Amino acid sequence: DSGVTQTPKHLITATGQRVTLRCSPRSGDLSVYWYQQSLDQGLQFLIQYYNGEERAKGNILERFSAQQFPDLHSELNLSSLELGDSALYFCASSVVGGGWDTQYFGPGTRLTVL
Amino acid sequence: AQSVTQLDSHVSVSEGTPVLLRCNYSSSYSPSLFWYVQHPNKGLQLLLKYTSAATLVKGINGFEAEFKKSETSFHLTKPSAHMSDAAEYFCVVSDPYGSSNTGKLIFGQGTTLQVKP
Numbered sequence: 001d002s003g004v005t006q007t008p009k010h011l012i013t014a015t016g017q018r019v020t021l022r023c024s025p026r027s028g029d030l031s032v033y034w035y036q037q038s039l040d041q042g043l044q045f046l047i048q049y050y051n052g053e054e055r056a057k058g059n060i061l062e063r064f065s066a067q068q069f070p071d072l073h074s075e076l077n078l079s080s081l082e083l084g085d086s087a088l089y090f091c092a093s094s095v096v097g098g099g100w101d102t103q104y105f106g107p108g109t110r111l112t113v114l
Numbered sequence: 115a116q117s118v119t120q121l122d123s124h125v126s127v128s129e130g131t132p133v134l135l136r137c138n139y140s141s142s143y144s145p146s147l148f149w150y151v152q153h154p155n156k157g158l159q160l161l162l163k164y165t166s167a168a169t170l171v172k173g174i175n176g177f178e179a180e181f182k183k184s185e186t187s188f189h190l191t192k193p194s195a196h197m198s199d200a201a202e203y204f205c206v207v208s209d210p211y212g213s214s215n216t217g218k219l220i221f222g223q224g225t226t227l228q229v230k231p
Contacts, residue, residue, distance in 0.1 A: 002157065002159070031217065033217070033218075033219075035219075035221075042221060042222075042223050042224065043204065043221035043224075044221075045218045045219060045220070048217065048218060056217075056218050058218060090157065090158065092158075092219075094217060097217045098217050099146050099208040099209050099217050100146055100165055100217075101217050102148075102160060102163055103160075103217065103219060104160070105150075105157045105158040105159070106157055107156065107157040108157050
């Protein structure tokens with residue numbers, strides 16, 4: 001158990017809908033990352049937050065947004081969902097968010113868009 | 115730009131024989147390198163991490179990796195495979211000396227390790 005929690009574990013929804021994925025980092029970690037794992041793209045970095053502020057952006061679509069709240073939990077919002085958004089979404093956390101940090105991953109949320 | 119290439123998409127070994135999973139990296143600076151493992155329907159677990167302190171890095175469950183700058187490689191090895199080692203393995207790079215030092219991870223495509231009895 002990494003100490004990072006993600007809810008829900010599974011999510012099934014229809015095209016055009018909007019969903020919210022939630023992540024709670026390990027106690028003491030200030031930085032949260034979101035990654036997407038799909039069969040065709042592999043594991044890709046989406047976005048990073050550090051202590052409530054956006055720190056880095058990767059291959060995140062404009063239909064997707066995220067935020068980190070004062071209690072340090074984070075939410076990833078996916079809207080106008082398409083079939084191709086079906087994937088496993090991982091959250092990770094680390095202490096300060098730099099390149100030397102170890103990132104600890106949550107169990108993931110499996111999103112299925114029908 | 116950073117990148118990692120895992121040279122084998124699938125490796126099959128017999129239980130009790132050595133494991134070698136190959137990884138080459140590309141980075142402008144001295145990188146931070148990781149190996150993560152993903153068991154079926156599970157999250158990603160850190161096996162080991164290289165941060166320039168020592169070129170031979172020991173990880174959990176008997177795995178180790180050697181950083182070779184001249185070959186830009188970071189291959190993962192284990193002397194004797196166990197059935198429980200069957201999983202997907204990812205070689206990962208980050209760039210601590212990049213302009214923003216964000217900790218963003220770049221993943222290889224993964225290597226599926228099959229362990230035969």
